[in-house]
Amino acid sequence: MSPHGHDAHKATAYITEQDLPERPLATVPSDVIKTASWRTFLPVIHLEACTKCYVCWKFCPDVAIGIDEAGWPVVRLDYCKGCGICAEECKPRAIDMVKE
């Protein structure tokens, strides 16, 4: 594990020249990199107040809010950087930013 708490560095661990790809083609999806360690505050969604308007999903810069099968918003904790846009924009104030 890296000091950042994930092993995404393995994707870039080229030890020798032979490990390098023939062409500079980037093919590793960025979501091997978990950005949870950037976070200081965590969004907590109170579903009883949620109106399923999906403003949180729409404005998330990190695509870190998913929608489950029942239509509820779900924070993807591996990727949320804790910017707080979801809590700020949530009209029924159903999201609190809680210090981790």
Place this chain on the structure above:
Amino acid sequence: MARLTIPAEEYMRSGHSACPGCAATLVMRYVLKGLGPNAIVTLPACCWTVIGTPFPTTALNVPILDCAFEATGASVSGLRAAADALGLADVIVVGFAGDGGTADIGLQALSGMLERGTDALYVMYDNEAYMNTGVQRSGATPLGAWTTTTPVDATSRGKGEGKKDVMAIVAAHRPAYAATVNVAFPEDFLKRVEKTKTIRGPKFLHAFSPCPPGWRYPPEKTIAIGRLATDTNSFPLYEIEGGKYRITRKLGRARPVAEYLKAQGRFSHLTDAEIAAIQSEVDGRWARLLALETLG
């Protein structure tokens, strides 16, 4: 199923390295939601090369071609020619550059692409300075804004010059379509993107992209500040189709521009007199836009 106001499909992935609250990511997310899987994106040096493509990762589910800082417009024309030569008619070529790479460094390549009539979309995401390299002023930085190269001290009051009107430069080329979009209005944003798919020829989107570290505001305010920019007429939303102007968001009465300026640290040094000067500049630009719309 969830009732969504913008398309559900995602072409931008998590795990990218944008700052928390970055609007440039939303510009990319919305553009690709509108264009779909047949887009090919070409990026010059800008925040997005750092956000999306730390080797060997990629944050997009569509191809990206990195190009030189000044070359986005040329790269766009080259990709279109290559796609045509290969018979890939349904490919949508997208140039995606910042304000520095568009208004300053890439201006001649953009002009060339527009003049050649390349059938492609050019998106300028405008965070109003060279943010990737640490907030140096660009041609698109507005009057009075603090940047690291336009400091606020005994001899300087932030940027002494006004913002370059890139839309007017683009309009002078008579493109097939040009529009301003703002991440705070995703439904309007998507309408403009989807419209570009129905028009052949060169298309240009000027996308407003608030930047928390560069504009000195807390990251959760990105959307609120974007909304204020348009609601104060600082960044009006309009489109130019076949030379005709149409304002796409028109309020009965705009809010005072001071509300927009006071929400950001980069303007915190401005005096009432300086704010009044900016207000009158904004009013003048808005009056001119209304006049252009009346021309039809």
